[in-house]
Amino acid sequence: xxxxxxxxxxxxxxxxxxxxxxxxxxxxxxxxxxxxxxxxxxxxxxxxxxxxxxxxxxxxxxxxxxxxxxxxxxxxxxxxxxxxxxxxxxxxxxxxxxxxxxxxxxxxxxxxxxxxxxxxxxxxxxxxxxxxxxxxxxxxxxxxxxxxxxxxxxxxxxxxxxxxxxxxxxxxxxxxxxxxxxxxxxxxxxxxxxxxxxxxxxxxxxxxxxxxxxxxxxxxxxxxxxxxxxxxxxxxxxxxxxxxxxxxxxxxxxxxxxxxxxxxxxxxxxxxxxxxxxxxx
Numbered sequence: 001x002x003x004x005x006x007x008x009x010x011x012x013x014x015x016x017x018x019x020x021x022x023x024x025x026x027x028x029x030x031x032x033x034x035x036x037x038x039x040x041x042x043x044x045x046x047x048x049x050x051x052x053x054x055x056x057x058x059x060x061x062x063x064x065x066x067x068x069x070x071x072x073x074x075x076x077x078x079x080x081x082x083x084x085x086x087x088x089x090x091x092x093x094x095x096x097x098x099x100x101x102x103x104x105x106x107x108x109x110x111x112x113x114x115x116x117x118x119x120x121x122x123x124x125x126x127x128x129x130x131x132x133x134x135x136x137x138x139x140x141x142x143x144x145x146x147x148x149x150x151x152x153x154x155x156x157x158x159x160x161x162x163x164x165x166x167x168x169x170x171x172x173x174x175x176x177x178x179x180x181x182x183x184x185x186x187x188x189x190x191x192x193x194x195x196x197x198x199x200x201x202x203x204x205x206x207x208x209x210x211x212x213x214x215x216x217x218x219x220x221x222x223x224x225x226x227x228x229x230x231x232x233x234x235x236x237x238x239x240x241x242x243x244x245x246x247x248x249x250x251x252x253x254x255x256x257x258x259x260x261x262x263x264x265x266x267x268x269x270x271x272x273x274x275x276x277x278x279x280x281x
Contacts, residue, residue, distance in 0.1 A: 079226050090146045123159060145213075164195030165194070200268060200271065215230075219231060230242055
């Protein structure tokens with residue numbers, strides 16, 4: 001019997017090991033493919049610049065970008081931190097106020113008929129046009145940059161959260177009413193869990209746009225930050241340094257996006273986006 005049970009368990013254990021091994025291989029493949037593509041792209045960039053003889057002030061080779069990065073690393077660290085504070089501060093403010101406002105709109109017919117249409121109209125307007133006005137209204141300091149980042153990130157969170165709170169199956173609301181569930185029970189157990197995938201969709205957009213908002217604000221009026229450094233690099237025709245800054249901004253935006261995805265996996269593991277990502281491994 002022991003031998004038979006051992007023989008019976010062996011294929012099952014082997015299937016687990018094979019499945020785990022396949023998952024690890026798939027995981028490494030998903031990481032290696034973009035890395036290899038990026039390295040090949042840099043090699044092609046270096047070769048084409050040398051073959052075509054493109055002037056360095058138009059398109060410098062990757063080695064010039066590496067030199068500029070090493071040379072300006074202390075400066076980049078300080079200014080990247082300033083931009084991060086502005087972007088993340090604006091995003092955090094938009095998350096708190098945006099979710100609170102979305103809940104108020106769903107539970108208040110008055111706000112839904114008056115303020116929410118105005119929010120949709122403002123959502124359609126170019127936010128960069130508000131940057132000079134924010135400097136006049138708020139001032140020249142860091143809070144004006146946080147305000148622009150907030151303004152850019154606020155609308156996606158509000159719109160997506162409102163949709164998520166409203167898109168509830170009527171049968172669930174009817175079931176809660178039959179069981180005499182309170183408004184708080186309906187919100188906590190039905191509306192809020194249902195809204196999380198929609199909310200995180202807005203958060204992912206907003207957290208990236210907050211970086212854009214901070215950079216636009218620094219373009220208008222700033223003496224520090226990555227946007228300020230981009231302007232300085234353009235004035236001196238230091239294209240390599242400008243491209244380095246753009247790559248840092250891309251890494252910053254990507255890191256914040258991954259942070260939002262991590263929070264979604266922890267807080268809303270049932271959402272379709274999380275299942276698709278986990279299914280790809």
